[in-house]
Amino acid sequence: MSEQPENTPHTAPVPAPAPDSAGEREQHDEQRAQQRVVRLGSQRFAPGEGPLPDPAGSHYERRIRSFQPRRSRVTAGQAEAMLKRWPDWGLDIDGKRVLDLDEMFGGLPVVLEIGFGMGEATAQMAAADPGTGILAVDVHTPGQGNLLGLADRNGLTNVRVANGDAIILLREMLPPESLAGCRVYFPDPWPKSRHHKRRLIQPDFLTLLAPRLAKGGLLHCATDWEPYAEQMLEVLTAHPDFENSQADGGYAPRPGFRPLTRFEGQGLDKGHVVHDLLFHRR
The missing domain is CATH 3.40.50.150 (Vaccinia Virus protein VP39)
Known part of the structure; x- marks a missing residue:
């Protein structure tokens, strides 16, 4: 590293000039916003600005999550x-x-x-x-x-x-009875046998959900994972609080209100079969 000549004064960095036109101000504001976004890239938002990493904290029991x-x-x-x-x-x-x-x-x-x-x-x-x-x-x-x-x-x-x-x-x-319906579209199928206990659609979940649904409220599930669809149909059919909307007790045609998503389209292109299940609270 070269030494600085003795007669060279040490000067402080020159601050950037303040924006003096609408275009410069807009660019300046955008740069500040980008700097803030970079800071938020870690997904750590201040309370009230965005989602907390673990909002429930340790208030509730540790359990298997879906x-x-x-x-x-x-x-x-x-x-x-x-x-x-x-x-x-x-x-x-x-x-x-x-x-x-x-x-x-x-x-x-x-x-x-x-x-x-x-x-x-x-x-x-x-x-x-x-x-x-x-x-x-x-x-x-x-x-x-x-x-x-x-x-x-x-x-x-x-x-x-x-x-x-x-x-x-x-x-x-x-x-209680505060929901008109519930939608569970393409949940994680947890395909490995040892992970099936993590699947969301289980008897305990249905027992928890049912009282929050208004009578007649609709639970609509959709999946492109055949074994999970079979489990959903079995569990829902057996639960006393739910009734299949289909007279034959099987899967339902995709209702018009459920959009065909890009993810679903990719699955259909690969030959996946999507099953819809529509059950009402009794």
Whole structure:
């Protein structure tokens, strides 16, 4: 390293000039927003700005979970949507309060959607049926941000995004008969035999869900994993609180309100068969 000449003064870094035009100000604001997004790339949002990593903490017993959080990085657009809309349209499942769905959705009937991926299908259903509120639950931060962005850009005020464990939401935070329906589309099939106990559609889950559904409320499941479809049909048929909408006791045709997603289309191209199950609470 060369030495600095003795007669060279030490000078402080020259600060960047303040933007003096609308275009420069816009660019300056965008750069600051990008810096904030980079900081949020670790998915650590300040309380109230976005979802917490583990909202329920250690308040509840440790048990086998049907989901596994995916830790992929949020994009700039997803982070900005989160910062903009989470305070009004997002909630953490902490199990510490009972939700007033009438207040949250302005009196609309509410459907619970468990696991929404990146939210494209949820946004399509919300746009097609603005008279129904959708309480969409997932633990995937990029998907949460993506759905909030879709809802914001398309003016979908009937969507709320919940972060955390749907079991805690059902058990601790939803009043009896507060849901018009529940949707479980393409849940993790946990294909290995030793993991079947992690599948969501089990007798205990149905027993927990049933009292939260209004009488006649619809549980709609869909999967492209044949063994899981068979288990779903067996478990739902045997449960005393649910009744198959199909007279023959089998699978239902895909209803028009469930969009054909890109993921599903890829599966169909590979020869996968998608099964829909529509059961009503007795």
